[in-house]
Amino acid sequence: MASTTAQVLVLGSGQLARMMSLAVAPLNIDIKAFDVGSENIVHPLTQAVLGHGLVDAIASADVITAEFEHIPHDVLDLCEQSGKFYPTTKAIKAGGDRRIEKSLLDDAKVKNAPYAIINTREDFDAAVATVGLPMVLKSALGGYDGKGQWRLKERAQMDAIWQEMQQCISESPAQAIVAEAFIPFQREVSLVGARSTTGEVKVYPLAENVHTDGVLTLSTAIDEPQLQLQAKQMFEAVADSLDYVGVLALEFFDVDGQLLVNEIAPRVHNSGHWTQQGAITCQFENHIRAVCGLPLGSTECIRPTAMINILGEDSVPNSLLALADCHIHWYGKEKRAGRKMGHINLCGQTKAELDSQLKHVAAILDNDAFPVLKHLIPTKAMKMV
Ligand code: ATP
Ligand code: MG
Secondary structure (H helix, E strand, O other): OOOOOEEEEEEOOOHHHHHHHHHHHHHOEEEEEEEOOOOEEEOOOOOOEEEEOHHHHHHHOOEEEEOOOOOOHHHHHHHHHOOOEOOOHHHHHHHHEHHHHHHHHHHOOOOEOOEEEEOOHHHHHHHHHHHOOOEEEEEOEOOOOOOOEEEEOOHHHHHHHHHHHHHHHHOOOOOOEEEEEOOOOOEEEEEEEEEOOOOOEEEOOOEEEEEEOOEEEEEEEOOOHHHHHHHHHHHHHHHHHOOOOEEEEEEEEEEOOEEEEEEEEOOOOHHHOOHHHHEOOOHHHHHHHHHOOOOOOOOOEOOOEEEEEEEOOOOOOHHHHHOOOEEEEEOOOOOOOOOEEEEEEEEOOOHHHHHHHHHHHHHHOOOOOOHHHHHHOOOHHHHHO
């Protein structure tokens, strides 16, 4: 068939649904978004309300997918019953519950940080004995952007941290804490890739990620064949074990060239936004291609690219657009401190050119709002040249 037409319903109505919609409009694929909070069906760009309730939206969709993993299980079950939902509800549930995620990684024999599950104070004591200190404690449900986490360095902190963890556990009968060994990594990288309905896998180059206060601030595509191979094997083990369809992201710790999976995201991922300008086919198009049963597009990198997150700011100087290869993506959200408001994709023909572009951007942007760029700012003398 020469033209594709499909109606896709996305669970979640944030920036990821918005960017999916923008990416597949040329393919005649129409995206509607389900706002999980209000239960309205909304337009992913304008947020205009198009309908109410999930049942009718499921009936009129050809395919259903999700842009985030914290979705009520009754909503997921309803979507699964329609037979139209991709990747799988199992994958979404694993992404939203660190206990399921950890056992999935173990079953797929993919290296990850040693851990224990805590429901009671006795479990906490046992975890300290088996996992050891220092450790990172994470709520099993609902964590994102580093929220719902504690760092335990010494036993003396245990009582105070337990007070907070106990409060968290008591908020829902399904809640628990996952205690993980602290991994002394050199850096964090992630692999975004897609698996099609026929089981074909295509992955993008790894991205090196910098977090500031637990939130991703800078992501740069890297070209490191040995690490790429290792990451791809782990990606395939996870994706195959889930019979996954769509885009999946794996976050890793790099410890002396050995990768450990930190977590999986069963969706398009912030560390894959660079693909909009840096890859032949972006992650948003590839996700929708996969869930619609279409062939995947090439994931090849076309030029060195980096992505800078815009957090808590609703404007940046227009002079950024005067740079040779600088692209701004706003999400149309109301300004709130720390909120992901948009991102900047920056490219160069060579790595050196990208580095120089990054320095230009660092000199233009307010460095208090973009602390990750501080170390790139040229000295005063250089600025005057
Ligand atoms: P996001 O959804 O933004 O990816 P999150 O809230 O799901 O974040 P994690 O990715 O698990 O949380 O952790 C946030 C950050 O905390 C990681 O990117 C890493 O920098 C650090 N971190 C998490 N687990 C560990 C660990 N076991 N050892 C050392 N650092 C860790
Ligand atoms: Mg993470």
